[in-house]
Amino acid sequence: MGFKPNFDFLEELKWRGLLHDSMPGTEEQLAKEMTSAYIGFDPTADSLHIGNMVPVTLLMLFQRAGHKPYILVGGATGMVGDPSGKSAERNLLDDETLQKNIDGQKAQLTQFLDFESVANKAEIVNNHDWFKNFSFLEFIRDVGKHITVSYMMAKDSVKNRMEASGISFTEFTYQLVQGYDFYHLYTHNNCKIQMGGSDQWGNITTGTELIRRKAQGQAFAITAPLVTKADGSKFGKSESGNIWLDPEKTSPYSFYQFWLNVGDEDAETFIKIYSLKSRSEIEALIKNHKGQEYQRGLQKALAEEMTVRIHSEHDLMQAQKATQVFFKGTEEDLRSLDVLNMDGAFADLDTFELPKIELEKGVGILDLLSTKTTVFSSKGEAKKMIAANGFSINKTKYTDIDGVINASQLLHNKYMLLQKGKKNYYVLSVS
RNA sequence: GGGGAGGUACCAGAGCGGUCAAAUGGGACGGACUGUAAAUCCGUUGCUUCGGCUACGUAGGUUCGAAUCCUACCCUCCCCA
Numbered sequence: 001m002g003f004k005p006n007f008d009f010l011e012e013l014k015w016r017g018l019l020h021d022s023m024p025g026t027e028e029q030l031a032k033e034m035t036s037a038y039i040g041f042d043p044t045a046d047s048l049h050i051g052n053m054v055p056v057t058l059l060m061l062f063q064r065a066g067h068k069p070y071i072l073v074g075g076a077t078g079m080v081g082d083p084s085g086k087s088a089e090r091n092l093l094d095d096e097t098l099q100k101n102i103d104g105q106k107a108q109l110t111q112f113l114d115f116e117s118v119a120n121k122a123e124i125v126n127n128h129d130w131f132k133n134f135s136f137l138e139f140i141r142d143v144g145k146h147i148t149v150s151y152m153m154a155k156d157s158v159k160n161r162m163e164a165s166g167i168s169f170t171e172f173t174y175q176l177v178q179g180y181d182f183y184h185l186y187t188h189n190n191c192k193i194q195m196g197g198s199d200q201w202g203n204i205t206t207g208t209e210l211i212r213r214k215a216q217g218q219a220f221a222i223t224a225p226l227v228t229k230a231d232g233s234k235f236g237k238s239e240s241g242n243i244w245l246d247p248e249k250t251s252p253y254s255f256y257q258f259w260l261n262v263g264d265e266d267a268e269t270f271i272k273i274y275s276l277k278s279r280s281e282i283e284a285l286i287k288n289h290k291g292q293e294y295q296r297g298l299q300k301a302l303a304e305e306m307t308v309r310i311h312s313e314h315d316l317m318q319a320q321k322a323t324q325v326f327f328k329g330t331e332e333d334l335r336s337l338d339v340l341n342m343d344g345a346f347a348d349l350d351t352f353e354l355p356k357i358e359l360e361k362g363v364g365i366l367d368l369l370s371t372k373t374t375v376f377s378s379k380g381e382a383k384k385m386i387a388a389n390g391f392s393i394n395k396t397k398y399t400d401i402d403g404v405i406n407a408s409q410l411l412h413n414k415y416m417l418l419q420k421g422k423k424n425y426y427v428l429s430v431s
Numbered sequence: 432g433g434g435g436a437g438g439u440a441c442c443a444g445a446g447c448g449g450u451c452a453a454a455u456g457g458g459a460c461g462g463a464c465u466g467u468a469a470a471u472c473c474g475u476u477g478c479u480u481c482g483g484c485u486a487c488g489u490a491g492g493u494u495c496g497a498a499u500c501c502u503a504c505c506c507u508c509c510c511c512a
Contacts, residue, residue, distance in 0.1 A: 257467080264468065294466040327467050381460095384475060390461040421461055 003033045009065040010222070015279060016272045018058065018224045020198040023208065026220040029192060030067065034120055037062055037193035037222070038070035038185055040127075040178065043078040044093075046104035047246035050258075050306075051235070054224055056112050057274060058195050059122070063113055064276075068120040070191055071109050072181060073102050075128025080174050082157075082203070102126065108245050112309075125189075127181045143180050146213045147206065152176070155202035175206040182207025186219055198223045227273060229266050245310050252307060252315035253322050253348035257423075259303035260296070260323075267298035275305055318344045326425060331395045339412045346415060346427045356430040362406040365398070368428075375418055375426050385420065392419040 010027050013019035029035055039055045041048070048056070059069040078098050093101070106124060113122035152158060152175060161167040182204070185191035194204045204221040211219045227235045243258050244250040250258075262270055268286050275282055289298045307316040322345040325334055337345065352373040354363075369375045369382045369391075376382035385391050386401050393409060394417050407430070410416055416428040 261467070264466095293468080296466065296468080299468095323467085378478065380478070381476090385461065388461050388474065389463095390475095423467065 003066075005030060006064060006066045009062060009067065012061055012065065012279075013058075013222070013224070017269060018054070018273055020223045020225040021201060022222045023220045025218065026193065026222060029220055030065075034067055035193060036068040036070055036185075036189060036191040037195050038072050038125075038182075038191050039195045040072040040074055040077065040181065041105055041109065042074050042082060043098055043101035043105055045242075045244075046101045047244045047249055048105055048108050049242040049244045051227075051242070052245075053274060053306075054227055055196065056109070057276070058222075058224060060112055060276060062195070063120060063122060066120060069113055069122045070185065070189065071113070071122065071124045072185070073106060073109075073124065073126050075099075075102055075126040076131035077127055077174065077177055077181070078102070080170055080177055082171075082174050082178070104246070123189075125185070127177075127184070130184050131177070139176075139180075143176055143183075143210065143214075146210055147176060147179070151209070152206070155206070157199070157202050175203045176210075178203045179206035179210045182219065183210045183214060186211050186217060187215055192218075193220045193222060195222045195224070197226050199226060227270075229263065235266075235270075247311060247315070251348035252311040253319045255310065256303050256307045256316065256319035256323070259306050260299050262299050262302065264293045267296075267302070271298050271302045275302060276309075277301075277305070318347065321345050322348060326419075329395060334395050334417065335411060339414075342412060342415060346417075346429075349425045349427045351427040351429050353429055353431050356407065359405070359410075359430055360407045362404045365403040365405055366401065368405055369418070373418075373426065373428065375420055390421050393417065395419070 008027075009030050010019060010022060037059075039059055041052065041055070059071065063069045075098065078093060078101070109124065115122050115124075152172065153162070155175060158167060158172060158175075161171075182191075182194050194200075194207055196204060201221065201223050204223070208219045208221060211217045229235050242250075243255060247255075267289070271282055271285065277285075285298055285301055289295070304316060307319060321341060325337065325345055352375075354372060358372075363372060365386070366379045366382050370377065370379045376385060382391075383401050386399060389397060389399060391398050393405070394411060405416075407413075410430065414430055416430075418426040418428055420426070
């Protein structure tokens with residue numbers, strides 16, 4: 001046999017700041033043979049968001065190290081609800097939503113790992129497959145029997161909830177269900193490691209405990225810290241909500257912008273966590289960044305890498321082009337773009353359609369912005385923003401609240417670029 | 432089951448018969464500055480055809496006039512059992 005990993009996985013996680021905790025013996029196991037590990041994904045939405053990228057990155061690194069990654073989608077666990085890190089009982093999803101979420105996430109997950117041909121090819125499993133025919137009685141007899149209530153109650157996720165608002169039997173049971181997943185994968189797929197966020201430690205150890213008692217086997221756990229920003233706030237959300245991987249929900253432009261806007265204090269932490277570049281490359285970037293933060297070298301490198309990974313080279317180019325015009329450009333730059341480039345640059349922005357005849361007749365500015373479109377939520381707001389110098393048409397400040405807009409302002413006779421504040425762009429497109 | 436406190440704008444929280452579209456703080460948004468940053472400063476933060484209109488848990492009532500007083504209902508929290 002003579003297995004030798006491509007690199008020391010735990011060591012890799014350590015310098016990246018991705019290692020929170022691991023069980024004793026994990027390192028030896030990984031050095032000994034090609035090992036399988038899994039991470040569970042909770043189907044709470046039909047798309048992953050960048051908060052899910054940490055576990056995805058763990059699996060990508062794991063595979064690169066020469067080990068075999070498993071993705072578990074929670075068709076069954078999604079029906080129960082994980083109490084970890086939640087302060088209140090969760091709403092259950094109906095079957096249809098759940099299935100839609102699973103399908104959506106599966107499609108995204110498959111693009112990050114190698115599922116073909118290699119010896120350590122990734123696999124995807126759904127715990128619903130082994131839970132659907134598992135009766136309640138069988139479960140409490142075969143699984144519940146091995147774990148004591150006091151063991152389960154000692155978990156932080158349970159303890160916190162019992163002290164606060166209470167916990168339903170359903171959510172209390174969650175750790176057993178997740179624990180059984182681990183047992184199942186251990187016995188059927190020889191999967192010896194479960195990875196996850198540090199909030200999953202309790203659930204994972206229930207699994208290893210179950211494996212020890214029920215299968216007399218030894219299994220391991222690796223957890224990653226939960227990513228937070230320097231100011232303590234949760235990472236992965238912008239003002240307008242989650243940053244999704246689905247381009248329908250978060251455009252590649254917004255996605256690119258999100259990474260570009262990472263604060264200086266966080267840039268170093270995040271590039272280590274999210275970038276797949278080598279240690280020496282990353283360290284060189286960081287060194288370069290010091291002292292010339294204004295260049296935002298780290299943010300750019302990270303934004304480029306992530307946009308290409310999640311979307312494509314093409315999307316990155318479009319996003320950069322749009323960025324160039326929106327932030328550096330003047331009205332002339334904008335007008336000098338040819339139709340093709342403009343189509344691309346505008347494709348990611350929120351677009352409003354308006355019949356051409358209407359615009360040719362002339363539309364009052366307030367009417368246009370709050371009635372015909374939803375750039376502003378009310379005329380009062382539109383009025384205030386315009387008066388406060390916070391609105392531009394085609395990159396030129398517009399300050400006349402009684403103004404009338406007509407077709408002469410159109411770019412290439414089809415677009416008008418409306419800008420609210422510094423970063424909010426909308427396209428008015430005539431038809 | 433008994434006793435107590437309370438429900439006010441995005442959040443926290445003052446107001447307790449008129450001068451209240453509602454103090455203050457935070458958040459958010461916009462402007463200046465800048466690096467599409469941080470910090471700072473300034474402005475905005477219910478709708479409006481600018482006459483008004485709708486809002487302080489819900490429904491009624493008292494009053495010239497109610498977020499403020501009364502009645503009922505709904506909800507939340509705390510203490511005791």
